[in-house]
Amino acid sequence: MSINVHIERLILEGMSGQMDRAKLGAAVEAELAQLLTHEKLACAVSSSEPRLIAPPVALVRPNDSRIVGKQIAGALHEVLSPAARITAHPSCLS
Numbered sequence: 001m002s003i004n005v006h007i008e009r010l011i012l013e014g015m016s017g018q019m020d021r022a023k024l025g026a027a028v029e030a031e032l033a034q035l036l037t038h039e040k041l042a043c044a045v046s047s048s049e050p051r052l053i054a055p056p057v058a059l060v061r062p063n064d065s066r067i068v069g070k071q072i073a074g075a076l077h078e079v080l081s082p083a084a085r086i087t088a089h090p091s092c093l094s
Helices: 021-038 065-080
Strands: none
Touching: 021 065
């Protein structure tokens, strides 16, 4: 099975401008890939959402792009994970 996630724009509110965007993006991508790869998906549901809002993240180390990236990826995973979705495809429920 392959999973394709396309994030056109990631808006981070309340972040300082001192974070290296390239490192942060790479950290988010790597952690999200790892989380989705290790998740045992009961079924595959194709979905296209114009906008998803992840839960707030309390930054543990706001100047460490690797740690912040992991935290952001965790929040994104929470929204993308079928287990966390409020509406599930009927084939997932049987």
